[in-house]
Amino acid sequence: MTTQNPAGMDARLHELAQRARSAQRSLATASGAIRAQVLEAMASGIHANCDELLAANELDMERAAELTRAQRDRLRLDAVRVAAMVSSIRDIARQPDVVGQVVDGWVLGNGLRVRRVRVPLGVIGVIYENRPNVTSDATALALYAGNAIMLRGSSLALNSNQAIVAVLKGAIWEVGLEPDLVAMVDDTTRAGALAFMQLGSAMDVLIPRGGPELIDAVRQHASVPTIIDGDGNCHVYVDRGANLEMATAIIENAKTQRPGVCNAMETLLVHVDVAGALLDRLDTVLGEVEFRGDETTRALCKRAVSATEDDYAREFLDLILAVKVVGSLDEAIDHIRRYSSGHSEAIITESYANAQRFVHEVDAAAVLVNTSTRFVDGGQLGMGAEIGISTQKLHARGPMGIEQLTTTKIVIEGEGQIRR
Ligand SMILES: NC(=O)C1=CN([C@@H]2O[C@H](COP(=O)(O)OP(=O)(O)OC[C@H]3O[C@@H](n4cnc5c(N)ncnc54)[C@H](OP(=O)(O)O)[C@@H]3O)[C@@H](O)[C@H]2O)C=CC1
Ligand SMILES: N[C@@H](CCC(=O)OP(=O)(O)O)C(=O)O
Numbered sequence: 001m002t003t004q005n006p007a008g009m010d011a012r013l014h015e016l017a018q019r020a021r022s023a024q025r026s027l028a029t030a031s032g033a034i035r036a037q038v039l040e041a042m043a044s045g046i047h048a049n050c051d052e053l054l055a056a057n058e059l060d061m062e063r064a065a066e067l068t069r070a071q072r073d074r075l076r077l078d079a080v081r082v083a084a085m086v087s088s089i090r091d092i093a094r095q096p097d098v099v100g101q102v103v104d105g106w107v108l109g110n111g112l113r114v115r116r117v118r119v120p121l122g123v124i125g126v127i128y129e130n131r132p133n134v135t136s137d138a139t140a141l142a143l144y145a146g147n148a149i150m151l152r153g154s155s156l157a158l159n160s161n162q163a164i165v166a167v168l169k170g171a172i173w174e175v176g177l178e179p180d181l182v183a184m185v186d187d188t189t190r191a192g193a194l195a196f197m198q199l200g201s202a203m204d205v206l207i208p209r210g211g212p213e214l215i216d217a218v219r220q221h222a223s224v225p226t227i228i229d230g231d232g233n234c235h236v237y238v239d240r241g242a243n244l245e246m247a248t249a250i251i252e253n254a255k256t257q258r259p260g261v262c263n264a265m266e267t268l269l270v271h272v273d274v275a276g277a278l279l280d281r282l283d284t285v286l287g288e289v290e291f292r293g294d295e296t297t298r299a300l301c302k303r304a305v306s307a308t309e310d311d312y313a314r315e316f317l318d319l320i321l322a323v324k325v326v327g328s329l330d331e332a333i334d335h336i337r338r339y340s341s342g343h344s345e346a347i348i349t350e351s352y353a354n355a356q357r358f359v360h361e362v363d364a365a366a367v368l369v370n371t372s373t374r375f376v377d378g379g380q381l382g383m384g385a386e387i388g389i390s391t392q393k394l395h396a397r398g399p400m401g402i403e404q405l406t407t408t409k410i411v412i413e414g415e416g417q418i419r420r
Helices: 007-028 032-048 050-061 069-075 079-093 132-144 155-174 190-197 212-221 244-256 272-285 295-300 309-313 329-339 352-361
Strands: 102-107 113-120 123-127 148-152 182-184 205-208 234-238 265-271 290-293 320-326 344-348 366-369 406-413
Touching (some): 007 113, 007 123, 007 148, 007 190, 032 079, 032 132, 032 155, 050 069, 132 148, 132 182, 148 190, 155 182, 190 205, 190 212, 234 244, 234 329, 244 272, 265 272, 265 329, 272 295, 272 320, 290 295, 309 320, 309 329, 329 352, 344 352
Parallel strands (some): 148 182, 265 320, 290 320
Antiparallel strands (some): 113 406
């Protein structure tokens, strides 16, 4: 990838960013009630324009034959998914307003009153996968937290995103705010994405959601502060003595409920003492899933094929499961340390001590005990939605909602004090 961008593209992006910045300044002074009103107008707009959005999505789906199963599943809209977009926006608007919240405060000996106040980040950029709902979720979260947003969605979802953004802009205008609060980048070339991540101080933070290729490009080329929302090579470890009925249900959910998303399970680690019994159950329940396993797995499950190093290292985003039989919790944790992408890791156990060890020793954005990795989602966790799931440690980690789209400012008030 070249680091040179055509000047025209740069100029267009800078202009969009400037307009977003100026619109954000007016939003920053709007009350929480007004911001909630914008979101309600957005939700009503999406609901009212469902047919138009589905028609735009049909245009994107015309390329479905070229797409992987995961890409088709992400891209497809139907009435139920549009209704979910509407409820997400309303759920976000029901969250407490954090803008202006005093998170800390104290009075100094010299009488100065100090407080730390929550404020919007400013202009947020997102590069994201071909899920049209991200367009409305991300916009609603950003605006409710007082920010402007610049959207660089996937080329695969261009028609859907354009239709959604038109509705969102209309809603902002209806409430009397500036539609430039949402900027959508129509140039979905890779050179365009590069120029986007090189906006420098025109953008306050970039949230890239995507796989290793995107994340490498961002690490190499971005001139904007970033919050990486990377891939999910998620593991489930089934401990010695685990409840196998519960384990089977959780594994079925984590692997098959929506296999193409980042919080789906990719590798099963199973303690040798329960491996035979568990793999017997999974052989029936996961009939459609291809198993790729180590030697012990293959001995216990005849339909498993040989797993390569790469199978343990990557996301399948498909009905394929890597399996490894381990001799201890330590071996499971070592495997996770070696291959995890730091997204979501789960243990199924009846042992409190082992659960605690797993929670403390596994370094990931989310660690789960006796439940499915599919719950690592802003909506499921009561945050309304998420703008992404951060797989880095700064400035936020895990699903990012409204609070994670703000920063703080120190306000100091005095009566003429001076420093001596
Ligand atoms: N942690 C999280 O919150 C999330 C993680 N993911 C991860 O994303 C992946 C699935 O989505 P998928 O669509 O395959 O992701 P991709 O990484 O292929 O695409 C994501 C976005 O990045 C763009 N892009 C991809 N490569 C580059 C590059 N080299 N330079 C510039 N832009 C690039 C794509 O554009 P275009 O499509 O036009 O090529 C798209 O807009 C999985 O790995 C999943 O785990 C997904 C969503 C959320
Ligand atoms: N929010 C998601 C998980 C994160 C996500 O969007 O992942 P992906 O579909 O890989 O883009 C969910 O569980 O629905």
